[in-house]
Amino acid sequence: MKFAHGFVLFLSLLAQTGSEFLKKNEHSRALAVELSSKPLPAKPTFGPEAYVLGVIAPGSFIMGLAAVVLLRYYERRYPSNDLEVVDREPENLDEDVYGAGVATLVRDSYSLIEGKGSLFLRISRLSSSFLLMLFVVFLQIFIILQMQKLVASRAVTEIRQIYGRYEFVMYGAEMSHIYLTENGFPRGADPTYFDPANFSRLTESEQASACRIPFSQPQLLLPILFIWTLTVVADLRRCGDLFVRLILATPTISSMRDAVVEGEGECEVVVGLTGALKAVLMASCIVPRYLINVYLLWLGCRWLAATPSFGDLLLNAVALEFILLLKDTLYAGVVPDRNKRATQNTLIQPWQKREPANYRVFLSSFLLILVTCSWVLYYVYRFQAVLPDYKWDVAKVCASYVKSVTSGKAR
Template identity: 70%
Template sequence: LPEVDGHFGFLDRGHTRLTREIADPAPPTPAAGPQTLPPKPWMGAQEYVLFVIAPGSAMVAFAFVIFLRHFEARQTERSEETGEGGEAGRWNEDLEVVDREPEGLDEDVYGAGIAALVRDSYSLVDGKGDLALRLSRLGSSFLLMFFVVFLQIFVIKQMQALVAARAVTEIRQIYGRFEFVMYGADVTHNYLTPNGFPRGLDKQFFDASNFARLTGDEKDLACNIPFSQMQILVPILFIWTLTIVADLRRCGDLFVRLILATPTITSMKDAVVEGDGECEIIVGLTKEVKAMLLSTCMIPRWVIDVYLLWLGCRWLCATPNFGDLLLNSVALEFIVLLKDTLFIGVVPDRNKRATQNTLIQPWQKREPANYRVFLSAFVLVLVSFSWVFYYIYRFQVRCIDTMSGPSYERVAVLQQLVLYTETKKCPSSRAT
């Protein structure tokens, strides 16, 4: 359909010829003064992520690991008590028990830091090597690890302040304008969120014919809101979530193997068993070393991953262009991969070989064939999908829009509206 005065009419199928009904332009969205805004919730989105979701997810994962280890230990005890001739003994023979060997560290900056800490602590306590040389390698490895953490935090904060915040504000303005017009462009039909953007009070005020009162650009922007195309938004959010979940799994795996599976000893002199060539096997760690690994390698990494998961979802959902949505999802991954990039480009070859040849204890030394071994990793797919739908249908409304009011449970009103032709539509979606 041609455009007249920047507005579009509706197709009138009651006539043999196409006719146009030019709607009156909608008045500008009223600007709200600070005194008219409802109070914001005391806990915003980022506080909720840092102080609720991050520690909560860690505690749930820890409890799940403890439950699995306890359950499998009980099963092993029962099979040993029954003996080879009993029913449990026959059950144990059918489990295809595999003797697990120690495995290598991840080849990234965190793995290099762990290898340097354990190897150099062992050498210093055992009186091997030059003191200054060992301390210099240990210090440089930890400085590089701290640099990665600092760089990730810095990039995340800058992205949040300069990129994501602007995108969220723009998409709130786009959707606020859409709702104000669709609900009659009447201040009595709308209320203001704590961020100062209008939302419709009741669906009885919604009138689809008001769509013609939007300009062509406003229609384009409204229908480019990612929530209007769930068939592309959900897969992209799922892939991004799976990227973060994979890194969280690696972090959790380090925690289980180094903190839980590795015995606690009194001296680092007994921490390592030397193997062939450059190979060294970690057989024990002191409480102090475990505490250092937990505070420098695991907790910061977990918190950064969880925060980046939320910020990435926030930015992607606030991208009012589907081409940019795909590009942004790819660009986000480089923050996660900083630890791998710096390991490849900065860490000396000797330290790389030390990382490759430092072996840690497996989850369990004797691994039977059971449901956990074969199927437990697939639970992460369900976890990723659960987060995506929780974010879309609960979290982004609860923490970004408002904590109370009519929009808390409502579905957005982007209805099936004709844009330029009968074949170009704006599907229903959920509000930002």
């Protein structure tokens, strides 16, 4: 009897699940059939990826470079007589794969010119550090491409289907009440057609999915995007600082024989770099790192904005950081101790040798908060292509649902 009773319960549960599945499929098929009769608008040839790499990345680099050059020119032309002027000493490299690569390239190039040590040993160390730096670059690029293909694209497709279904039903499920985006998903044509009562026409799973769209809760989405953006901006700042100190502040010399001044113990101060070595550092370290950070900033924002779960939104924000930390992880786990000491004891030129007490020195870094906020607001309200033509019409309808979830009264 118990077995028969359990079997009956199992069959009823299976029938209920099957009916819900068929109902959901019927909704999807009906929507697909109705929408297929409406012609799709032409997709733009210049997508967001091309815009990020072709406009945002070089544009931000040029603006940053122009700001640095103008500041350096202004402070040289109008020197400060302030008594608080500080004479800055050469500074350490960052202790990561990029810092180790720079230290090895400079030290071993200098040693090879001077004829110090074993030729093959120097070449082996130089090659291994350089290849490790390239390995980090290509590993980050590979992970980013796979993440975009297998993770972010799937999330974007899912959230577009969720919001497209929501818009179609909330605007009366009438083709005359909607239009199609460039991706083929419906949007309400006129706010007068929007009826909150149509929310009950969605299934429970569709209601839950629609109310978990990150754009429905900007008070959660905006701070998370701010934290993620600030994380990337911090790494961009370190990359920019390396560019200024190695490429702009370090004099260009004709031979690596004059590149290093040896100090006490293992300490060596970089006082000049040849144009060829600066070009190598730009091509292998600074430019790839900058482009990776800018692209990862956009892709991370896109993935987070497409995450249809508030809990996963927080977890994904944490997971994204590991891509940025690859340079630190490999440095800690792979780089030999002697190379680490060489990195710690390689000093490069500061941003400027005489640092006055002015507004730039004390306050300019705080502008990064403004830059971060500007990017987040621009992305959410203008640039995002996760949900084109988002109507901001979910939060009010889902207010009671979200309240029931947060109060523990959800079914």
